[in-house]
Amino acid sequence: MPNRRTVFFVSDRTGITAESLGNTLLTQFDTEEFNRETEPFIDTVEKAQELARRIDDIAASDLRKPLVFTSIIKADVRAALQVKNALVIDFFQTFIGELEAELGEKATMSVGKAHGMDDEEKYDHRIEAVNFSLNHDDGVKLKDLDEADVVLVGVSRSGKTPTCLYLALQYGIKAANYPLTPEDLDSPTLPKMLLPFKQKMFGLTIDPSRLHHIRSERRPDSRYASMDNCRREVNEAESMFRHHGVPFISTTHMSIEEIASTIMHNAHLVRRF
Amino acid sequence: MPNRRTVFFVSDRTGITAESLGNTLLTQFDTEEFNRETEPFIDTVEKAQELARRIDDIAASDLRKPLVFTSIIKADVRAALQVKNALVIDFFQTFIGELEAELGEKATMSVGKAHGMDDEEKYDHRIEAVNFSLNHDDGVKLKDLDEADVVLVGVSRSGKTPTCLYLALQYGIKAANYPLTPEDLDSPTLPKMLLPFKQKMFGLTIDPSRLHHIRSERRPDSRYASMDNCRREVNEAESMFRHHGVPFISTTHMSIEEIASTIMHNAHLVRRF
Numbered sequence: 224m225p226n227r228r229t230v231f232f233v234s235d236r237t238g239i240t241a242e243s244l245g246n247t248l249l250t251q252f253d254t255e256e257f258n259r260e261t262e263p264f265i266d267t268v269e270k271a272q273e274l275a276r277r278i279d280d281i282a283a284s285d286l287r288k289p290l291v292f293t294s295i296i297k298a299d300v301r302a303a304l305q306v307k308n309a310l311v312i313d314f315f316q317t318f319i320g321e322l323e324a325e326l327g328e329k330a331t332m333s334v335g336k337a338h339g340m341d342d343e344e345k346y347d348h349r350i351e352a353v354n355f356s357l358n359h360d361d362g363v364k365l366k367d368l369d370e371a372d373v374v375l376v377g378v379s380r381s382g383k384t385p386t387c388l389y390l391a392l393q394y395g396i397k398a399a400n401y402p403l404t405p406e407d408l409d410s411p412t413l414p415k416m417l418l419p420f421k422q423k424m425f426g427l428t429i430d431p432s433r434l435h436h437i438r439s440e441r442r443p444d445s446r447y448a449s450m451d452n453c454r455r456e457v458n459e460a461e462s463m464f465r466h467h468g469v470p471f472i473s474t475t476h477m478s479i480e481e482i483a484s485t486i487m488h489n490a491h492l493v494r495r496f
Numbered sequence: 497m498p499n500r501r502t503v504f505f506v507s508d509r510t511g512i513t514a515e516s517l518g519n520t521l522l523t524q525f526d527t528e529e530f531n532r533e534t535e536p537f538i539d540t541v542e543k544a545q546e547l548a549r550r551i552d553d554i555a556a557s558d559l560r561k562p563l564v565f566t567s568i569i570k571a572d573v574r575a576a577l578q579v580k581n582a583l584v585i586d587f588f589q590t591f592i593g594e595l596e597a598e599l600g601e602k603a604t605m606s607v608g609k610a611h612g613m614d615d616e617e618k619y620d621h622r623i624e625a626v627n628f629s630l631n632h633d634d635g636v637k638l639k640d641l642d643e644a645d646v647v648l649v650g651v652s653r654s655g656k657t658p659t660c661l662y663l664a665l666q667y668g669i670k671a672a673n674y675p676l677t678p679e680d681l682d683s684p685t686l687p688k689m690l691l692p693f694k695q696k697m698f699g700l701t702i703d704p705s706r707l708h709h710i711r712s713e714r715r716p717d718s719r720y721a722s723m724d725n726c727r728r729e730v731n732e733a734e735s736m737f738r739h740h741g742v743p744f745i746s747t748t749h750m751s752i753e754e755i756a757s758t759i760m761h762n763a764h765l766v767r768r769f
Contacts, residue, residue: 237757239666240520243513247567248591251603261767263757288598294520310598312591318521325561325583330524346751353658357630385626388661392752393512478619479665484510484536494534 228287238263245292271303282308345496352391371399377427382474389483395495408459426464426471501560511536518565544576555581618769625664644672650700651729655747662756668768681732699737699744
């Protein structure tokens with residue numbers, strides 16, 4: 224693909240932040256296509272010089288100037304990455320001066336605090352949350368509901384499991400997962416087990432035809448996956464949420480990040496790590 | 497906490513990028529403590545005006561100027577958030593002009609492409625990877641190893657499970673999880689089941705005393721958690737990796753993000769979504 228522009232996401236740590244903001248910016252441009260390359264752990268002048276040479280080579284042979292999105296913290300490493308023939312967008316340097324001025328304090332320029340493990344206790348809390356959502360994914364117990372920060376409720380395949388995992392990994396939140404069974408849906412009351420935890424409940428719903436599609440991948444031509452059954456289950460779940468005042472959102476057009484951050488916000492949950 | 501400075505992370509979508517870069521910048525300052533607030537889905541002028549009023553109020557009552565990190569895309573919404581008495585750090589506006597100039601194209605200013613669901617197929621791939629790591633977490637089958645993009649190998653509690661989940665959620669990578677049993681560790685050869693997949697293997701190791709600590713939380717005073725046993729298992733696992741040329745890293749001082757991005761990079765894996 225000789226006509227694609229090469230884009231580098233460079234970081235002294237994981238590169239996740241540089242990728243994420245860099246990609247947000249790139250999504251604003253429709254015409255060009257990009258070859259993306261992430262270069263994590265560029266934390267010495269030598270590594271930065273080697274990478275700069277590689278970017279220089281690409282700049283010499285490509286028709287288009289490479290883009291370099293970087294969040295490197297150390298000044299000497301950053302300096303080694305200034306490639307004349309590339310557009311370097313520096314997420315760190317651009318803002319740090321303004322912040323120093325406002326905070327009246329020099330930046331420490333220490334690497335690895337953002338996605339690092341500087342706080343072992345918080346880290347353990349996060350792993351505990353992950354294990355919580357893994358261990359309690361199928362078959363909920365009262366104890367689990369009691370311990371949970373939030374209880375996600377919805378029909379099978381409405382997006383509960385990946386959302387629970389994301390809430391644990393991204394926010395350290397213990398999310399329990401309560402799948403609404405056909406019996407639950409037939410009853411006019413809330414599932415008995417959930418009654419003491421009504422305040423923690425958060426409903427997920429989904430467009431019946433999307434649900435039909437997802438379930439058909441798993442069990443083609445089953446009653447479970449049929450359009451009729453999907454429509455009925457979704458209707459009953461939504462009536463239950465409305466009737467009992469359980470907040471709920473539709474996951475149909477949302478990414479896992481969007482579902483999780485909406486729940487954090489709407490349920491007033493606080494990041495635990 | 498009247499003396500803490502208030503920090504807002506504002507976004508028209510999830511706020512995850514603004515939080516992530518904002519926090520990276522703030523970790524560079526040691527003296528001040530911050531009250532952090534994330535405001536996702538600020539996607540209309542009205543919502544931005546309401547938030548601006550709230551920030552204004554805080555600015556009037558606090559001793560310190562609030563900080564506002566924002567990644568809002570739409571110009572009119574962004575404009576409504578310009579609070580005179582706050583330091584607004586705009587991750588979008590700051591760079592978009594430079595990029596427009598280089599790419600020779602106007603930004604589309606369309607919201608929601610970064611963590612959105614604009615590509616249903618890629619999204620399904622991601623969910624499939626999550627389900628893959630969930631379904632194959634305990635008890636690996638040949639078929640799973642065959643289908644996997646990478647096979648994480650290590651003793652119990654060396655960090656395989658959260659890493660597999662993060663690889664799935666963040667990168668759409670199917671990571672299988674092979675726990676080394678005491679029998680595997682006693683043998684001089686690689687576990688038989690892994691032989692055909694040697695090229696996909698990636699080892700995780702951990703400091704024996706950290707392992708002892710983690711295992712003791714689960715099964716206090718067990719042989720499994722004893723310092724002696726942890727030391728022996730870790731030694732044997734590391735010899736196995738070295739002897740068979742399996743790349744491996746120590747998870748002891750690494751966050752899940754760091755472990756996952758190191759594996760992506762060292763195993764030359766390519767993001768699947």
